[in-house]
Amino acid sequence: MLDLSEFTLQVLPKWIGYLKHLRFLDLSNCPNIKKLPNSLCELYKLQTLNFHGCGQIEELPKYMRYMVSLNFLSLTTQQQDLGGNGLQHLKSLQLLVIYGCPNLKYLFQEIQELTSPNTLVIAACKNLVSLPLGLENLTALQYLIITDCEQLDLSRTQGFQEKIEKVEEDGFSLLSLGIVNLPKLGALPQWLLRGSANTLKNLTIADCVNLTTSVEWHNLTSLEKLAIIHCPQLLSLPNNMQRLKQLKIEYCPLLSQRCQQGTGMDWLNIAHASFIVLDGNAISANDN
Numbered sequence: 001m002l003d004l005s006e007f008t009l010q011v012l013p014k015w016i017g018y019l020k021h022l023r024f025l026d027l028s029n030c031p032n033i034k035k036l037p038n039s040l041c042e043l044y045k046l047q048t049l050n051f052h053g054c055g056q057i058e059e060l061p062k063y064m065r066y067m068v069s070l071n072f073l074s075l076t077t078q079q080q081d082l083g084g085n086g087l088q089h090l091k092s093l094q095l096l097v098i099y100g101c102p103n104l105k106y107l108f109q110e111i112q113e114l115t116s117p118n119t120l121v122i123a124a125c126k127n128l129v130s131l132p133l134g135l136e137n138l139t140a141l142q143y144l145i146i147t148d149c150e151q152l153d154l155s156r157t158q159g160f161q162e163k164i165e166k167v168e169e170d171g172f173s174l175l176s177l178g179i180v181n182l183p184k185l186g187a188l189p190q191w192l193l194r195g196s197a198n199t200l201k202n203l204t205i206a207d208c209v210n211l212t213t214s215v216e217w218h219n220l221t222s223l224e225k226l227a228i229i230h231c232p233q234l235l236s237l238p239n240n241m242q243r244l245k246q247l248k249i250e251y252c253p254l255l256s257q258r259c260q261q262g263t264g265m266d267w268l269n270i271a272h273a274s275f276i277v278l279d280g281n282a283i284s285a286n287d288n
Contacts (some may be wrong), residue, residue: 005029005050009134017042028074029053036061048072054097065089076100078125081108088113095119100170106130112137121144126150132166142173143206144192147180154189173199181207188217198222206230228252237266248277 001024010032016025017039025046027033034056040049041063049067049220051057052074059079065086067073074091079182081087081104088110094118098107103126113135120141128149145166146152149257172198185208191198200220206229220241226244228234230251235258247270249256256278259265276283 002026009033010034010035012040016040017242018044019043022046024048025050025053027054031055034058038062043067045069048073052076052097055100055102057087060085060087062086068092072128073097074099077102080104081106083108083110087089087111090114091116093117093168095121098123098125099122100124101128102126107132107135109134111135112140115138120143122147122149124148125152128152136195138171142175144176145178145180146182147178149182151184152182153186153190154179175199176202179206179208180204183207183209186210186212193217193220196220201225203227204229205234209233218223228255237269240268241269242272244273246275247273247284248279250279 002019002022003026005026005028007030008028012027012033014037016037020043022043023045025043025048028050033053034053035058036051038061042059046067047069049070049072054076057077060075060077060082063086067090069092070090071092071094073093073095075130076099076137079101083106087108093116098104098121100123106129109132116208117138118140119149123145124147126149129151130156138219145243146154167199168183174192177192177196179201197220199222202225203220203223204227206227208231210233211231212233217238218235220238222236222243223241224243225242225246226241227248229248232252232254234252235254237255240280249259258264258276259270261283
């Protein structure tokens with residue numbers, strides 16, 4: 001195990017590749033590192049590699065395909081495209097975090113070859129414009145968080161609309177979905193909600209100021225926790241939330257009005273929840 005997080009070093013020495021038995025390497029938040037040596041890819045037994053927050057790294061090492069034991073990868077890079085780095089060959093990868101990549105416009109089309117990740121986090125990639133079509137093939141994916149991507153509009157991601165039926169057939173499903181601060185998002189991502197209609201338990205949507213009321217919710221029959229925060233144009237809730245236990249609505253004036261206890265149009269749809277918070281006011285099961 002080697003923790004070099006928040007160090008001021010500018011270059012990671014090439015001899016790092018001689019640490020053949022290293023399992024854990026943390027380089028996070030080292031602001032002066034510009035390049036990772038290709039010898040890093042010789043750490044075949046490395047299971048955790050974290051260099052998120054290293055904002056000066058110009059590109060990923062070329063031979064990451066050989067890091068076959070990696071199950072946790074958290075990265076930051078100046079690249080515009082993650083293709084060509086061999087990430088699709090990381091067959092043991094369980095968790096992938098792509099964080100703070102200011103120039104990133106595209107992930108990598110070969111992402112469909114990753115069959116093992118159960119968690120994907122995409123955060124603070126302000127120029128990311130679309131997600132790869134192959135994302136639908138991550139059948140092991142259970143947790144997805146997308147936040148602070150100013151140019152990303154999930155509803156316009158190329159190819160997903162015509163692939164919805166295939167997503168359902170292949171069993172694409174999530175347990176937890178978080179969508180936060182996507183100002184380009186005008187409609188909810190139907191390609192995610194349909195495939196996860198019977199599995200999604202936790203849904204958070206926050207700071208999506210242009211998310212409109214003209215969206216089609218699906219029957220999220222397994223949903224237990226729902227939080228909608230600062231989505232002022234959103235008007236409706238999902239249907240048939242029989243298992244809903246916790247509901248939080250903040251800074252959504254139209255939606256809050258529809259959910260008012262006893263008088264709101266959507267009250268009967270949520271009244272069975274054990275805990276409800278509307279604009280900071282808690283309603284417990286006893287109040288229902």
